[in-house]
Amino acid sequence: MIHTKICRSTKSHHLKPYNNSIENVNILVAEDQEFNLLLLKTILEKAKAKVSSAKNGVEVLDFFFDKKEVDIVLMDLNMPKMDGYETIQQLKKLAPEMPIIVQTANAMTGEMEKCLDLGADDYIAKPIDQTELILKIAKLVNKEVLIN
Known part of the structure; x- marks a missing residue:
């Protein structure tokens, strides 16, 4: 499978080689559990992403009101003050x-569809698979197109 990124010009469409790097991507992790936050930060920083965090939905929205740079949000659903559903x-x-990726331990039937219906762009169940998470982030941030 070849990873490509489509670049639009006024005359034609070009395909550019694509990689799955998330280096220098500004990621906001919305997670109230310290252990989970530390795990996610470790995974993402190892991949050279820039990581910020919020412990609840109110802090997530404050991040945007303060106009801080964010490329993608990893959203937990079960947070205090404002849960992930309302925050999305x-x-x-x-x-x-x-782009919003929901990351939750609530991997119940219909949960992914509910999150996508609310506006999330993707979903990953805990425990987090490192490779899957990085590929999902890269895909959303880089607008990847896969060609077989």
């Missing part, structure tokens, strides 16, 4: 194009 809806009103 509010965030998509503020920044409709912001």
Whole structure:
């Protein structure tokens, strides 16, 4: 499978080689559990991403009101003050194009569809698979197109 990125010009479409790097990607991790936050930060920083964190949905929205640089959000669902479901809806009103990946231990039937219906762009179940997480982030941030 070849990874490519489509670049649009006024005359034609070009295919550029694509890699799965998340180096220098600004990632906001919304997670209230310290162990999970530390694990995610370790995985992402090892991949050379720039990681910020929020412990609840209110802090996530404050990040955007303060106009801090964010390329993608990893959203836990079970957080205090404002849960992930409400935060997704509010965030998509503020920044409709912001990619959101839900990361949760609630891997119940229908949960992924509910999150996608609310505006999330992807979903990953805990425990987190490092490779899968990095590929999902790279895909959303780089607008990857896969060609067989």
